[in-house]
Amino acid sequence: xxxxxxxxxxxxxxxxxxxxxxxxxxxxxxxxxxxxxxxxxxxxxxxxxxxxxxxxxxxxxxxxxxxxxxxxxxxxxxxxxxxxxxxxxxxxxxxxxxxxxxxxxxxxxxxxxxxxxxxxxxxxxxxxxxxxxxxxxxxxxxxxxxxxxxxxxxxxxxxxxxxxxxxxxxxxxxxxxxxxxxxxxxxxxxxxxxxxxxxxxxxxxxxxxxxxxxxxxxxxxxxxxxx
Amino acid sequence: xxxxxxxxxxxxxxxxxxxxxxxxxxxxxxxxxxxxxxxxxxxxxxxxxxxxxxxxxxxxxxxxxxxxxxxxxxxxxxxxxxxxxxxxxxxxxxxxxxxxxxxxxxxxxxxxxxxxxxxxxxxxxxxxxxxxxxxxxxxxxxxxxxxxxxxxxxxxxxxxxxxxxxxxxxxxxxxxxxxxxxxxxxxxxxxxxxxxxxxxxxxxxxxxxxxxxxxxxxxxxxxxxxxxxxxxxxxxxxxxxxxxxxxxxxxxxxxxxxxxxxxxxxxxxxxxxxxxxxxxxxxxxxxxxxxxxxxxxxxxxxxxxxxxxxxxxxxxxx
Numbered sequence: 001x002x003x004x005x006x007x008x009x010x011x012x013x014x015x016x017x018x019x020x021x022x023x024x025x026x027x028x029x030x031x032x033x034x035x036x037x038x039x040x041x042x043x044x045x046x047x048x049x050x051x052x053x054x055x056x057x058x059x060x061x062x063x064x065x066x067x068x069x070x071x072x073x074x075x076x077x078x079x080x081x082x083x084x085x086x087x088x089x090x091x092x093x094x095x096x097x098x099x100x101x102x103x104x105x106x107x108x109x110x111x112x113x114x115x116x117x118x119x120x121x122x123x124x125x126x127x128x129x130x131x132x133x134x135x136x137x138x139x140x141x142x143x144x145x146x147x148x149x150x151x152x153x154x155x156x157x158x159x160x161x162x163x164x165x166x167x168x169x170x171x172x173x174x175x176x177x178x179x180x181x182x183x184x185x186x187x188x189x190x191x192x193x194x195x196x197x198x199x200x201x202x203x204x205x206x207x208x209x210x211x212x213x214x215x216x217x218x219x220x221x222x223x224x225x226x227x
Numbered sequence: 228x229x230x231x232x233x234x235x236x237x238x239x240x241x242x243x244x245x246x247x248x249x250x251x252x253x254x255x256x257x258x259x260x261x262x263x264x265x266x267x268x269x270x271x272x273x274x275x276x277x278x279x280x281x282x283x284x285x286x287x288x289x290x291x292x293x294x295x296x297x298x299x300x301x302x303x304x305x306x307x308x309x310x311x312x313x314x315x316x317x318x319x320x321x322x323x324x325x326x327x328x329x330x331x332x333x334x335x336x337x338x339x340x341x342x343x344x345x346x347x348x349x350x351x352x353x354x355x356x357x358x359x360x361x362x363x364x365x366x367x368x369x370x371x372x373x374x375x376x377x378x379x380x381x382x383x384x385x386x387x388x389x390x391x392x393x394x395x396x397x398x399x400x401x402x403x404x405x406x407x408x409x410x411x412x413x414x415x416x417x418x419x420x421x422x423x424x425x426x427x428x429x430x431x432x433x434x435x436x437x438x439x440x441x442x443x444x445x446x447x448x449x450x451x452x453x454x455x456x457x458x459x460x461x462x463x464x465x466x467x468x469x470x471x472x473x474x475x476x477x478x479x480x481x482x483x484x485x486x487x488x489x490x491x492x493x494x495x496x497x498x499x500x501x502x503x504x505x506x507x508x509x510x511x512x513x514x515x516x517x518x519x520x521x522x523x524x525x526x527x528x529x530x531x532x533x534x535x536x537x538x539x540x541x542x543x544x545x
Contacts, residue, residue, distance in 0.1 A: 003415045004424075007451055014498050017516075020505065021397055022295035024404050025288070028411045035415030040281060042411070047284030049410035051275040055359050056403045056502075057268075058234055060392070061241055062330065065370045067387025069327055071307050072377055073316030077323045080316060111362060112331045115507040116391075121327060124511055148518040151507035152495075155519070156526055159491040163484065170456065174483045177460055181468055185480045193484035193541070200533045205526045 006031030062116050070121060078122045079129035090130045090146055091213040095206050097123055097150075098157045102202060105161030108168065113154050124150040131216060139223040142216055149212060153205070160201035163194035228346065230353040232276065234363040239272035245389040248382075249302050257300030261393065264293045268400065287407070294397025304390035326373040330365040337361025395509045402502040405453050418457065421448055422465030434477070435539055437470040442535045445486050446493035446527075453499025455490030462486070477542040485538040492534065495527040496520060 006027040013023030032042035066074075082088055104112045113119075124147045131138050131146055138146075162168050166187040178185050246266035252258050267290055275283055293299065307315070316323065337352065338361045344351040352360050370384060392399060412418070429440050441462060448458035467486055471477040494500045497520070504519050513519070 003417045004420050006412065006415070006417065007421075010451065010499070019295040019297070019397070020401055020498065020501065021291045021404060024401075024408050025291040025295065028408050031411050031415045031417060037415070043284035043288070044280035045284075045411060045414055046407055047278075047282065047287055048280040049407035050287045050403060051271065051278070051280075051283045052410075053403050053406040054235055054238075054272060054275060055231060055356065056406055057400065058238055058359055058363055060399055061234075061238055061363060061366045063391040064241065064384040064388030065326065065330070065366055065373060067306075067391045068370070068373055068377070068379060068384045069323060071312070071379065071383060071387050072319065072323060073307075073312035073314075074323050074327065076309075076312045076316035077319070077321065081321065109331070109335060111334045111358075115502075115510050117327065117330060119507060120510045122324075144513050144515070144518060145522070147511040148508070148513060148522040151511060151519045152522040152526070154507075155495060155503050155523065159494060160488065160530070163488060170459075170487050173456055173459065174487060177463065178479055178483060181464075183468075183472070183479045185483070189480040190484045193481045194488060196537050196541070197485060197488045197530070197534055200537070201526075201530060204529045204533065208526060 002034040003031060005034045059114070059116065066116060066121050074121050075125040078125045079132075082126045082129040083133055088130050089134060089213045090127050090149075090216060091210040093127055093130050094123075094149060094153045094209040094212070098153045098205060098209065099202070101154060101157035102161035102198065105158050106164035106198065108162075108165040110158060110162055110168075113158060115151060115154060119150050119154050123154070134213075135217065135220045137224070139220060142219050142223065145219070146216065149209065153209060156201060156205045160194075160198050164191050164198055166191050228349045228353055229351065229360055229364070231356045231360065234360060235272045235275070237363060237367065239269045241385070241388060242266075242269035242272065242392075244385045245269075245392050248304075248385060248389050249393075252302040252304075254303040255300045255393075257298060258302065260293055260298035261300060261302060264290065264299055264397070265389075265392065267293070287404070290397075290400055291404075294400065299393075299396050301396075302389060302393045304386040304393075306387060306390060326369045326376075329369040329372060330362070333365030333368055334358070334362040337364055391510075394512065395506065398501065398506050398509045401505060405499060405501055409452065409454060409457055412452065412457065418461035421451075422461045425462070426465050431466070431470055434471070434475040434543055437466060437475060438539045438542065439535055441466045441471060441482070441486055442489035442531065442538060445490040446496075446531050449490040449493030450497040451499065453494070453497055453501070455487055455494055458490050458493070459483075459487055462490075471542060475543065478545050481538065481542045481545060485534050485542070489531060489534045489538075492527045492531040495523040495530075 009027040009030050028046050029042055101113045127146050127150050163170055171187050171190050174190055175187055242265045246262045249258050249261035267286055271286055338358050341352050425444050430436050444462045445458055449455045452458055467482050471482045472479045498505050508516050508519050
């Protein structure tokens, strides 16, 4: 039971908005200490795990490319492209991206989206351009809400799309775990039963992004009347 | 053979260059902090495989102190003004999207086509890590193409990379740090303790109650751990298999598939899932670190309810 102290540290640390790195460091040591590990063993285990997980950070190699393209006007080009399409609104644009992201993820093409490579350079500026077209001047907090929703659309579409693909790691994990427990399921059975939830996600989140248009308009009006 | 080690070497070069450029950046008052942070991260990529575990531990601890105690500043990278960018965007047109789209294209075709490619007796890409390696190759090739086409100042890609890296700041190491915390949790069998609590104190007498507790437990435990993969074995061993499958004769495939997706509802709500929730807030320059989570909360709640109803409706029927 004492091992749960680490979880308490995390919850408390995030609640009082401490720097997450400090929270994680503290949680690791408290958890290890509660499990009876000597400090040096905790340090070694943490160092080994960090080293083994370096591949998680390889995606950051994209930063020089994204930065270079931004230098030559990638975000501006994304805005221009959207400004030309008349029927586009923030909600419709995010819905379209959601659908594309969900379908490609369900085909295993999870690397086609993502925050550093798609949302920051393309989707967020496009959504902002769509808002500018409709609302004129976009106040800062409305702009932030648009960006946050662009990131959210990417996440939700990915999470509730990827499990339809047979060879995604979560499907393989499920299969392996059930197999250990003496139950044989085929990846196909698992991915079929991910489809109802995927449809539900499209319905729920799709409705929400379409409703976003009205909300943004309301907020922009309120903001401009305040000034 | 191109291995993960090669990718780590490339990453080491990138972060080492950020460190050197930070050191030379006199505008940044905390430039030594930035230089030390990026330098240590580069060292981890270069030498991590050759260091002892405790030495890697000291390295991580130093990163935590540097990032956690606010010792990093924002450098001033030389970049273009808005007017120049608009002019360039008008002149170069939609071709600007090409290098960005080249990355997933190469990552994908590398994964699919180069699995069998060989150099003599050796495979060209290490088959164990083919997706990650293809992605890194995609980035390197796209960057090379963009550099040949745009002919920037030779240091420009690195300066621009440093501009974005400084913007994200310490959050860059957050996903990797959380993965490491997961390893400590596993070592200390935190999961089992959570499972015991769930089964001891919650009502589980009816099939519907088991579904509710399993799905909600997956979401909550995932929110705590930041990762549905950590929650799944625990909750499924504690509730899913003994109750839903064995006692109430539910379908294990449906239980597992929708159970995992209930966990993903938890992922949408937690700062522990840093690369999905915290990193984009930094990348998009949002003042509120939790803005992305707030945008996701209603969807997460509705999806969890939906998953409970779907499982209740399907798991005991097929």
